[in-house]
Amino acid sequence: LPTSTSPDSAMSNEIRLTSNSFLVFSLLETMGEATPYALKNVIADWGFWSLHHAQIYSEPQRLAKAGYLSERQEEGGRRRRYYAITDMGRKALKEWLGDPSCEADELRDLASLKLFFGADPKPLARVQLPARQAKLAEYEAQREAFDTLSPSDYAAIPGVALVLDAGIRHERVWVRFWERLIEED
Amino acid sequence: LPTSTSPDSAMSNEIRLTSNSFLVFSLLETMGEATPYALKNVIADWGFWSLHHAQIYSEPQRLAKAGYLSERQEEGGRRRRYYAITDMGRKALKEWLGDPSCEADELRDLASLKLFFGADPKPLARVQLPARQAKLAEYEAQREAFDTLSPSDYAAIPGVALVLDAGIRHERVWVRFWERLIEED
DNA sequence: TGAAGCATGTAATTTGTTACATGATTGG
DNA sequence: CCAATCATGTAACAAATTACATGCTTCA
Numbered sequence: 135l136p137t138s139t140s141p142d143s144a145m146s147n148e149i150r151l152t153s154n155s156f157l158v159f160s161l162l163e164t165m166g167e168a169t170p171y172a173l174k175n176v177i178a179d180w181g182f183w184s185l186h187h188a189q190i191y192s193e194p195q196r197l198a199k200a201g202y203l204s205e206r207q208e209e210g211g212r213r214r215r216y217y218a219i220t221d222m223g224r225k226a227l228k229e230w231l232g233d234p235s236c237e238a239d240e241l242r243d244l245a246s247l248k249l250f251f252g253a254d255p256k257p258l259a260r261v262q263l264p265a266r267q268a269k270l271a272e273y274e275a276q277r278e279a280f281d282t283l284s285p286s287d288y289a290a291i292p293g294v295a296l297v298l299d300a301g302i303r304h305e306r307v308w309v310r311f312w313e314r315l316i317e318e319d
Numbered sequence: 320l321p322t323s324t325s326p327d328s329a330m331s332n333e334i335r336l337t338s339n340s341f342l343v344f345s346l347l348e349t350m351g352e353a354t355p356y357a358l359k360n361v362i363a364d365w366g367f368w369s370l371h372h373a374q375i376y377s378e379p380q381r382l383a384k385a386g387y388l389s390e391r392q393e394e395g396g397r398r399r400r401y402y403a404i405t406d407m408g409r410k411a412l413k414e415w416l417g418d419p420s421c422e423a424d425e426l427r428d429l430a431s432l433k434l435f436f437g438a439d440p441k442p443l444a445r446v447q448l449p450a451r452q453a454k455l456a457e458y459e460a461q462r463e464a465f466d467t468l469s470p471s472d473y474a475a476i477p478g479v480a481l482v483l484d485a486g487i488r489h490e491r492v493w494v495r496f497w498e499r500l501i502e503e504d
Numbered sequence: 505t506g507a508a509g510c511a512t513g514t515a516a517t518t519t520g521t522t523a524c525a526t527g528a529t530t531g532g
Numbered sequence: 533c534c535a536a537t538c539a540t541g542t543a544a545c546a547a548a549t550t551a552c553a554t555g556c557t558t559c560a
Contacts, residue, residue, distance in 0.1 A: 150546075152546090152547080153429060153432065154547085156432075156436075157432070160436040160437075169511095169512085170512080170513090171510095171511060171512070181425065182425050182426040182427065182428075182431075183425060183426070183427055183432055184425060185548095186548065186549065186550090187512095187513095187549095188513085188514085188515095188548080188549070188550080188551095189547080189548070189549090191512075191513060191514085192513095192514090192547095193547095212511075212512065212513095212555065212556070213512090213513095214511090214512075215512090215513095230433070231433055231436060231437060231438040231439075232438070232439075232442075234430075234438075234439075234442035234443045234445065234446040234447075235446050236429040236430050236433065236446075237429060238428075238430070238447065238450045238451055238454060238493075239427060239428045239429065240366065240367050240368060240369060241367040241368070241482075241485070241486050241489060242367065242368055242424060243367075243423075243424045243485075244338060244421040244422060244424065245419075245421050245423070246367075246481070246482045246485055247338065247341075247342070247368055247482075248415070248416055248419075248421065248478075249478040249481050249482055250478045250479055250481075250482045251341075251345040251416060251476075251478060252345075252416065252476050252477075252478050253416040253417070253419075253478065254416075254417075254419075255478075255481070257417075257419035258419045260419065261419040261420050261421075262419075262423065265423045266423055269423060291436075291437050292437075293433075293434040293435045293436060293437050293438065293440075294435055296431070296434050296435075296440070296500070297426075297431045297432075297434055297435045299496075300426070300428075300431055300492070300493075300496050301426050303492045303495075303496070304426060304489060304492055307485070307488045307489055307492055308423075308485075310488075311484075311485050311488070315481070335518075337518095337519080339519090339520095354539090354540085355540080355541090356538090356539060356540065359539095370520095371520065371521060371522090372521090372540095372541095373520080373521070373522080373523095373541085373542085373543095374519080374520065374521090376540075376541060376542085377519095377541095377542090397527065397528065397539075397540065397541095398540090399539090399540075400540090400541095
């Protein structure tokens, strides 16, 4: 006799969890239930990690289908979708945060790739310098804002300050780099 | 009467040129005719920009179909494919190098994303620090090697030194960053 | 009250990545 | 002469990007 039918009615096909998945987990962990649009707005403020519009909608769907998020849709109106992290998601997030191994990133900067291949430095520098200065200013402003936050704010965790500091130092390197190329003759 | 048949026998459908395309163009411009495998080996030495194996084979094919490269295949043996840049490709490369506008990249570092979301800094630092130190050492070695090269070497163009210097400065920032996190208590 | 723009989503296309597959070469 | 590894490529899949589509709000 056959054994009882396997319960593959379950929602969770295995899926691969990417950095985007953990991004969503982390945000939902601190924000509670949220719409993709709300996630998008938080991410948009950062400047050191982004996610495309279309992915902000598709990634939570994917995660929900696999059981890492719960999904609830409004009945009337715009039928917005609200997502929240489940215990399964929380567990995955915790593991990821607890695992210290991850690839160190490449530089992968387009402007310096052009430089590498012989582009004329000055025109490049004249475009890159103000862009980098603007980014630096933005990070510095965020850093100051952080220092005046109440600790209950979602972002008021020590890692935030650390990462902003790292961002600031990197932008300073770029600013000096392009400045020097402009000055030279 | 109908006009003469339009010559859509031509090879070139329009394709989008990406940073990978220009990478291939630049390499072929200096290396002359080369196989994907040869390109791969040059890129592998760098550490600041990479291309996956599979793309190193597919990208030149794509570019050749559109007319930016010429393609020649060995008759016997492995039937290697050799590519070379055409005038059309050279023109596209020149335009790209001449255009100083390009997006400034994000930090997009996985380890600091974890930090941002509250991961414990020390275990992260203990993994990241040696990785960054190794990369720094590698860049510095390359930089020294560069200084002793003959100017006829394919890589002996000023941009190379500039980009290595940029890489070195960035890695130093990371090294100090993670060092400090280890020292703290 | 209708135009502008914000909010919300899906579809199509292109890229990137992993996994597989197999032909040559070389050193033991 | 055979095992290891280098060299070469394809197929299947996953992710990112662009383009499209349309419902709500708000303010002139």
